[in-house]
Amino acid sequence: MQQSNTADLDTRTDEDSAPHLTPYLETAYRSILIAVDSSDHSNRATDDAIEIGSLYQSVITASHVYAAKMHDLRFKQMEGGLPEQFKEEDELERQRDIHDSLITRGLSIITDSYLSQAEQACDKAELTFKGLSLEGKNYITLVNEANNGQYDLLVMGSLGLGAIQGSTIGTVCERVVRRSAVDTLVIKQPERSIKDGPIVAAIDGSKQSYGALITAFNLAKEWQVPLHIVSAFDPYYHYVAFNRIAGVLSDEAGKVFRFKEQEQLHEDIIDDGLAKIYQSHLEVAEQLAEEFSLAESGVKAETHLLTGKPHHAIEQYIEKINASLLIIGKIGIHCDDELDIGGNSENLLRNSSCALLLTQREFTPRVEMIAESTTSWSTQAEEAMTHIPPFVQNMARAAILRYAQAEGHTVITASIVEEATKNMCPAGMKNLDDLVDAATEAKNAKSIRKIKTPAAGAFNMQWSAEADDMLQQVSDVTLRHNTKMRAEKRALTEKSTLVEVEHILPFVINPSVKNQEQQKEKTASKCPFASMDASMDDMSSQGDEIDLPWDKNALERLKQIPEGTSRSMTKKATNAIAQQQGIKAIDLDFVEQILSIFTSGSKKVTKTLPWDDDAEATISKAPPMVQGMLAKEIEAFAKRENLSKVDLKTAEQARQKWSQEGQFHLDPNDPRNTH
Numbered sequence: 077m078q079q080s081n082t083a084d085l086d087t088r089t090d091e092d093s094a095p096h097l098t099p100y101l102e103t104a105y106r107s108i109l110i111a112v113d114s115s116d117h118s119n120r121a122t123d124d125a126i127e128i129g130s131l132y133q134s135v136i137t138a139s140h141v142y143a144a145k146m147h148d149l150r151f152k153q154m155e156g157g158l159p160e161q162f163k164e165e166d167e168l169e170r171q172r173d174i175h176d177s178l179i180t181r182g183l184s185i186i187t188d189s190y191l192s193q194a195e196q197a198c199d200k201a202e203l204t205f206k207g208l209s210l211e212g213k214n215y216i217t218l219v220n221e222a223n224n225g226q227y228d229l230l231v232m233g234s235l236g237l238g239a240i241q242g243s244t245i246g247t248v249c250e251r252v253v254r255r256s257a258v259d260t261l262v263i264k265q266p267e268r269s270i271k272d273g274p275i276v277a278a279i280d281g282s283k284q285s286y287g288a289l290i291t292a293f294n295l296a297k298e299w300q301v302p303l304h305i306v307s308a309f310d311p312y313y314h315y316v317a318f319n320r321i322a323g324v325l326s327d328e329a330g331k332v333f334r335f336k337e338q339e340q341l342h343e344d345i346i347d348d349g350l351a352k353i354y355q356s357h358l359e360v361a362e363q364l365a366e367e368f369s370l371a372e373s374g375v376k377a378e379t380h381l382l383t384g385k386p387h388h389a390i391e392q393y394i395e396k397i398n399a400s401l402l403i404i405g406k407i408g409i410h411c412d413d414e415l416d417i418g419g420n421s422e423n424l425l426r427n428s429s430c431a432l433l434l435t436q437r438e439f440t441p442r443v444e445m446i447a448e449s450t451t452s453w454s455t456q457a458e459e460a461m462t463h464i465p466p467f468v469q470n471m472a473r474a475a476i477l478r479y480a481q482a483e484g485h486t487v488i489t490a491s492i493v494e495e496a497t498k499n500m501c502p503a504g505m506k507n508l509d510d511l512v513d514a515a516t517e518a519k520n521a522k523s524i525r526k527i528k529t530p531a532a533g534a535f536n537m538q539w540s541a542e543a544d545d546m547l548q549q550v551s552d553v554t555l556r557h558n559t560k561m562r563a564e565k566r567a568l569t570e571k572s573t574l575v576e577v578e579h580i581l582p583f584v585i586n587p588s589v590k591n592q593e594q595q596k597e598k599t600a601s602k603c604p605f606a607s608m609d610a611s612m613d614d615m616s617s618q619g620d621e622i623d624l625p626w627d628k629n630a631l632e633r634l635k636q637i638p639e640g641t642s643r644s645m646t647k648k649a650t651n652a653i654a655q656q657q658g659i660k661a662i663d664l665d666f667v668e669q670i671l672s673i674f675t676s677g678s679k680k681v682t683k684t685l686p687w688d689d690d691a692e693a694t695i696s697k698a699p700p701m702v703q704g705m706l707a708k709e710i711e712a713f714a715k716r717e718n719l720s721k722v723d724l725k726t727a728e729q730a731r732q733k734w735s736q737e738g739q740f741h742l743d744p745n746d747p748r749n750t751h
Contacts, residue, residue, distance in 0.1 A: 117233025273301025284405025
């Protein structure tokens with residue numbers, strides 16, 4: 077599904093802030109397909125599709141499928157029942173011709189009328205409209221059209237012209253929903269708009285349910301309606317199951333099975349554990365809502381843990397609050413590869429009283445966020461953590477949580493802390509004490525900034541959890557070792573004993589580059605800012621030139637950076653790094669990685685000279701992701717000029733030198749300025 081990145085969102089990258097949510101937090105339905113037949117449900121589907129389309133200036137395509145061949149076959153089957161006067165061959169042939177003409181022309185006229193009705197509604201909303209007259213088996217033809225890669229969303233009524241009293245969903249709708257490969261909105265209430273609210277999002281911890289939650293965030297925010305986030309589990313199943321088992325077990329079998337103990341185990345652990353798991357999904361949702369600034373945008377979001385058969389509990393909740401729209405993943409946490417729709421989604425499709433949006437987009441919250449909500453620490457584990465110095469506790473805690481999450485643990489014990497520590501320790505370190513000693517040494521060495529580059533293998537480097545995650549993604553063992561050494565060498569060159577994302581990124585950012593030695597040479601050859609051939613102020617005039625192809629989402633992300641110096645610097649650097657890595661086209665992921673490097677680097681910069689308020693104000697006008705880099709270069713310039721502080725004049729002189737020398741790094745001996 078296409079995604080827009082126009083939301084004004086916080087994209088901080090420090091450990092305590094939101095991840096790069098921008099690519100995920102804007103649900104962009106750019107191309108919408110509607111199935112029309114002039115029924116009440118279909119007419120409401122058109123109106124609701126236009127409501128969504130108006131948010132994103134979508135292209136609306138209305139389609140109607142008619143079955144001329146089916147009518148022709150049916151007429152031939154009924155010929156045997158015609159009155160005697162029509163059984164003469166000449167008369168029969170004449171009737172066939174008349175029928176063919178009427179059916180073909182009549183169905184075409186009817187279809188055009190349906191499409192014209194939808195077109196008028198789109199014209200009124202000033203949305204681009206396309207009409208499709210399709211012939212064939214209704215559900216097959218509609219599915220083929222929906223899945224041809226041109227659409228982000230399919231909208232259709234749950235019932236059509238064949239609806240009767242008591243109908244909940246038509247066969248065409250149900251067949252299409254099962255086979256649709258795009259998000260599908262099913263209209264249940266012809267008399268009510270989906271934007272009336274409240275909206276309900278149901279989550280079960282699956283990627284698709286979190287994708288549904290993100291969609292719910294966007295629609296609730298756009299329409300300014302309340303959002304209810306629910307998670308449902310069945311605490312009664314095991315009780316019923318055990319009582320059934322008790323009825324068939326003999327006394328001897330019950331003793332072997334230790335039935336009473338098993339039953340108590342389920343009562344004490346499984347049922348309570350289920351409640352905690354599903355409550356944790358809601359806690360993650362609350363954190364995501366906070367990161368999305370939902371409350372600040374005026375949207376009230378509340379969470380509710382429901383008990384009972386999940387689909388039934390959700391159905392009851394929808395009716396209780398009179399929801400206008402339910403948003404869920406098409407498949408859930410227990411799906412398999414062959415499943416076309418999840419069991420709860422299938423039941424809600426049939427039985428929900430309000431419109432239903434089944435999404436197929438996926439979103440995965442940060443591992444730490446999920447782990448913090450689903451994982452607890454034993455007393456002994458917490459005690460073990462107190463032995464870790466404060467300055468590395470956050471890093472260690474995050475790594476241990478990740479390890480526990482990957483291994484499926486929900487309670488962290490001291491032994492798990494030890495196991496996780498071994499996994500995150502560099503080669504040569506065997507336990508937590510080794511890590512503490514090395515981390516302390518690294519902190520002390522880093523603080524005095526007098527680290528000399530040692531010979532290969534002279535001491536063990538520390539790795540941030542994020543950098544280590546990237547390293548582990550290199551599947552080939554030999555290549556992983558090679559990449560590890562290169563990243564550590566890059567860190568040491570920058571006088572750092574901690575390997576971070578920016579150190580490994582150049583070696584893994586483009587997995588398609590097979591020659592790692594060549595990749596390293598390209599990466600180290602030249603600083604991306606070295607070839608700036610205009611002043612910092614004048615760069616915006618050159619901002620329209622793009623050396624490499626940028627996809628739509630990457631360009632949208634670039635536009636979020638203030639026009640002028642910062643945007644131009646970002647674009648030039650991104651192009652330069654991409655060229656160094658042999659990348660032929662720039663996509664959103666690549667841009668986000670570059671911005672991550674900028675932000676991480678800027679945050680590490682600490683001012684070492686006094687700054688006048690006027691000089692500070694000049695730097696503060698730049699985006700946070702580049703402020704540190706600017707400050708670092710200006711201070712370096714001041715020190716070379718033997719100045720003891722940075723004032724406005726010094727900052728302006730540095731800017732003038734950027735203009736005169738045409739490069740960002742002003743130190744003439746800086747190796748990054750050489751080709």
